[in-house]
Amino acid sequence: MPRRANGKKFLANTNTKEVHDLDNEQTNCQIDEIIAAGHDVYFDTLIAAQLSGYDNGHWCIGDSTR
Ligand SMILES: [Zn+2]
Numbered sequence: 001m002p003r004r005a006n007g008k009k010f011l012a013n014t015n016t017k018e019v020h021d022l023d024n025e026q027t028n029c030q031i032d033e034i035i036a037a038g039h040d041v042y043f044d045t046l047i048a049a050q051l052s053g054y055d056n057g058h059w060c061i062g063d064s065t066r
Pocket of ligand 1: 019020021025026028029057058059060061
């Protein structure tokens with residue numbers, strides 16, 4: 001079941017500097033852990049997250065840029 005926060009599709013982890021696609025959430029993304037730790041920030045688009053310095057999540061997006 002996809003989930004979005006405030007209608008935003010992408011959740012980025014300020015600790016690992018990775019961004020996750022909430023519509024393609026995988027167990028390995030550990031979204032609950034990110035939110036619980038308070039490391040979550042949100043973006044409308046993937047490019048916006050990348051421009052803010054976040055790398056693609058391996059499990060939900062792929063094509064890591066680093
Ligand atoms: Zn992910």
